[in-house]
Amino acid sequence: xxxYDQYDQAMVSARVADFRDQTRRRxxxxxxxxxxxxxxxxxxLYLQLHAYMLRVAIPYGTLNSRQMRKLAHIARTYxxxxxHFTTRxxxxxxxxxxxxAPDILAELATVEMHAIQTSGESIRNISADQYAGAAADEIxxxxxxxxxxxxxxxxxxxFSYLPRKFKIAVIAAETDRAxxxxxxxxxxxxxxxxxxxxxxxxxxxxxxRTPFIAYKIRDFLPTGQILSYLxxxxxxxxxxxxRDNIHKQRMKILVHELGEDEFxxxxxxxxxxxxxxxxxxxxxEYDRIAAYFAPPPxxxxxxxxxxxxxxxxxxxxxxxxxxxxxxxxxxxxxxxxPIGQIPGDIxxxxxxxxxxxxxxxxxxxxxxxxxxxxxxPHVRKEDLHAVWTALHEAGLGEAxxxxxxxxxxxxxxxxxxxxxxxxxxxxxxxAERFADAERQKDLGELKIKISGCINACGxxxxxxxxxxxxxxxxxxxxxxxxxxxxxxxxxxxxxxGPGFDEAGIVDAVERAVERYREIRExxxxxxxxxxxxxxxxxxxxxxx
Amino acid sequence: MADSPSAGGPGGGPGxxxxxxxxxxxxxxxxxxxxxxEPAVSLDAFLDQSNAGSVRIEAGxxxxxxxxxxxxxxxxxxxxxxxxxxxxxxxxxxxxxxxYDGEIKATGxxxxxxxxxxxxxGFDSFAPDVPLDRADVESVLNRYPHVYQHAADGAxxxxxxxxx
Numbered sequence: 001x002x003x004y005d006q007y008d009q010a011m012v013s014a015r016v017a018d019f020r021d022q023t024r025r026r027x028x029x030x031x032x033x034x035x036x037x038x039x040x041x042x043x044x045l046y047l048q049l050h051a052y053m054l055r056v057a058i059p060y061g062t063l064n065s066r067q068m069r070k071l072a073h074i075a076r077t078y079x080x081x082x083x084h085f086t087t088r089x090x091x092x093x094x095x096x097x098x099x100x101a102p103d104i105l106a107e108l109a110t111v112e113m114h115a116i117q118t119s120g121e122s123i124r125n126i127s128a129d130q131y132a133g134a135a136a137d138e139i140x141x142x143x144x145x146x147x148x149x150x151x152x153x154x155x156x157x158x159f160s161y162l163p164r165k166f167k168i169a170v171i172a173a174e175t176d177r178a179x180x181x182x183x184x185x186x187x188x189x190x191x192x193x194x195x196x197x198x199x200x201x202x203x204x205x206x207x208x209r210t211p212f213i214a215y216k217i218r219d220f221l222p223t224g225q226i227l228s229y230l231x232x233x234x235x236x237x238x239x240x241x242x243r244d245n246i247h248k249q250r251m252k253i254l255v256h257e258l259g260e261d262e263f264x265x266x267x268x269x270x271x272x273x274x275x276x277x278x279x280x281x282x283x284x285e286y287d288r289i290a291a292y293f294a295p296p297p298x299x300x301x302x303x304x305x306x307x308x309x310x311x312x313x314x315x316x317x318x319x320x321x322x323x324x325x326x327x328x329x330x331x332x333x334x335x336x337x338p339i340g341q342i343p344g345d346i347x348x349x350x351x352x353x354x355x356x357x358x359x360x361x362x363x364x365x366x367x368x369x370x371x372x373x374x375x376x377p378h379v380r381k382e383d384l385h386a387v388w389t390a391l392h393e394a395g396l397g398e399a400x401x402x403x404x405x406x407x408x409x410x411x412x413x414x415x416x417x418x419x420x421x422x423x424x425x426x427x428x429x430x431a432e433r434f435a436d437a438e439r440q441k442d443l444g445e446l447k448i449k450i451s452g453c454i455n456a457c458g459x460x461x462x463x464x465x466x467x468x469x470x471x472x473x474x475x476x477x478x479x480x481x482x483x484x485x486x487x488x489x490x491x492x493x494x495x496x497g498p499g500f501d502e503a504g505i506v507d508a509v510e511r512a513v514e515r516y517r518e519i520r521e522x523x524x525x526x527x528x529x530x531x532x533x534x535x536x537x538x539x540x541x542x543x544x
Numbered sequence: 545m546a547d548s549p550s551a552g553g554p555g556g557g558p559g560x561x562x563x564x565x566x567x568x569x570x571x572x573x574x575x576x577x578x579x580x581x582e583p584a585v586s587l588d589a590f591l592d593q594s595n596a597g598s599v600r601i602e603a604g605x606x607x608x609x610x611x612x613x614x615x616x617x618x619x620x621x622x623x624x625x626x627x628x629x630x631x632x633x634x635x636x637x638x639x640x641x642x643x644y645d646g647e648i649k650a651t652g653x654x655x656x657x658x659x660x661x662x663x664x665x666g667f668d669s670f671a672p673d674v675p676l677d678r679a680d681v682e683s684v685l686n687r688y689p690h691v692y693q694h695a696a697d698g699a700x701x702x703x704x705x706x707x708x
Contacts, residue, residue: 021683
């Protein structure tokens with residue numbers, strides 16, 4: 001994985017000093033809270049209901065054991081002994097004191113980590129396929145480009161105060177594990193007819209209160225021109241977006257208002273202009289970065305056999321293990337969705353255990369996923385039982401990847417000042433309702449995503465079953481949505497009808513799920529059945 | 545950009561910025577020439593008046609309209625009605641990319657922490673609504689030893705330092 005050189009380290013250290021100084025000036029009353037707010041947001045410090053939350057960047061979801069141990073240390077020293085993995089492959093801490101924040105950033109800088117641009121109106125952490133470098137189906141590791149984009153988008157002066165946040169994702173496989181088209185800008189690495197590598201570019205996606213699925217704006221962009229192209233997109237948006245209404249300033253709104261073709265035309269025009277300036281990264285810089293992502297020294301001649309005599313282990317293997325590109329290796333998904341727990345939460349002790357496993361069994365690499373789980377990307381098949389045993393003993397052995405209890409949920413009204421309703425208790429109740437392992441397995445892939453308000457941090461628009469918490473005359477109310485997806489066949493979920501109270505929404509989800517079981521055809525997932533029969537096929541079952 | 549004192553030599557970032565000497569009045573002006581004294585007019589008025597040399601750009605104005613008139617232009621004031629309105633950053637960069645080398649002054653809600661990025665975008669003088677603390681400005685301008693990308697200040701980006 002990437003290693004900082006003296007320049008990267010100097011920049012991150014300077015940022016710590018910068019933020020320490022900003023915090024001092026705020027505490028001395030040299031700036032107003034309004035003026036301080038965007039500065040702290042750009043360092044990931046976000047004021048929630050009860051305390052500050054600090055969101056730490058995990059670039060393209062990749063981290064090593066040393067970094068994970070530091071995250072555990074921070075959880076124990078500055079928070080309440082746990083952290084929360086987010087839907088953008090980051091980690092956040094929910095109980096941070098403002099005066100501690102500069103020290104935490106300094107601790108992060110010692111392990112090549114930071115919280116730069118993890119919140120606020122900025123170019124956010126670059127997300128990527130969590131199986132990058134390991135997936136059997138990828139054409140190349142997308143992370144060198146993600147790292148290049150991380151560097152070029154760090155402290156970009158022209159885009160210091162963008163209209164809103166800007167999220168980028170990069171993948172290199174047909175299968176989309178990164179919810180690509182829900183991003184402001186998404187890149188899929190493809191190979192053209194001449195055998196050249198390039199980007200398929202999508203723009204204008206996003207969830208929030210006005211969801212849009214990104215349009216494809218270019219079939220093929222040579223990889224060496226990515227900085228010019230990204231700058232073109234950013235400039236068209238920065239110059240032309242509305243600035244009078246924060247809810248209308250995301251790029252998706254501009255793309256929608258200009259229309260796909262006019263947006264593309266303006267971007268192409270600006271792109272030609274940037275190309276002529278000659279500011280793109282050279283091949284030598286790509287080569288330098290790519291060298292850090294060279295495949296680890298995989299052993300050869302390993303056994304492909306997995307001893308399945310322990311039925312609990314076999315169940316876990318079937319659900320949590322994915323195909324690896326190297327013979328004898330497997331990708332291990334670690335569920336952060338134990339039944340009845342908070343989705344994405346992990347204790348300091350669990351972080352340390354996972355760090356140990358990464359060091360011992362996975363070439364010191366870990367990944368965070370946008371579905372709020374973790375990954376050990378390179379595990380020998382012969383080590384799977386040992387890994388499972390350790391995870392199981394630490395309460396991390398749940399076998400529910402992509403099943404009905406693998407729920408994405410935002411922090412909701414338990415933490416967030418924007419929320420209208422709680423998300424976590426609803427996720428917990430649904431997971432408890434469907435806890436039975438055989439029932440889950442029978443239902444198959446079923447992605448439930450819960451947001452506590454229309455800002456959609458819980459990705460309800462992309463849920464096979466989505467749940468949206470709203471405030472209805474002072475009480476929490478939950479709308480049910482069906483048919484969303486964040487995969488390569490992206491779709492936006494639709495509202496079924498009137499909402500439910502907290503107990504009612506769990507029953508309504510169960511009625512929808514049972515309806516699916518009744519009418520599914522062989523091999524159909526919930527989403528396939530929904531797409532075949534439409535909302536009408538479910539409505540009566542839900543509302544009676 | 546010929547006259548920017550910020551342009552670091554090889555290996556230099558914007559960390560070498562020095563305000564122009566010349567007393568309190570000038571410490572937020574980073575140019576050696578004398579300041580234009582004619583009042584800036586609106587973009588529409590500028591385009592109508594063939595002799596105007598100073599123009600005032602509001603946040604929504606398109607500076608590309610100035611392209612045919614760079615010869616007579618000595619001062620462009622770019623206004624920041626709210627510090628969070630970042631359109632002015634693009635306006636300054638576009639002007640420098642067009643080859644304009646006269647003064648670009650940031651006016652309005654110009655805050656200490658904006659100035660570093662404004663300098664990189666080509667601003668070379670500042671007229672904030674609310675006075676700034678000189679020590680704070682200098683500290684912010686000298687904070688970052690390097691830059692990750694090209695901009696209008698001539699600073700050499702890290703990738704270029706890496707490859708000589």
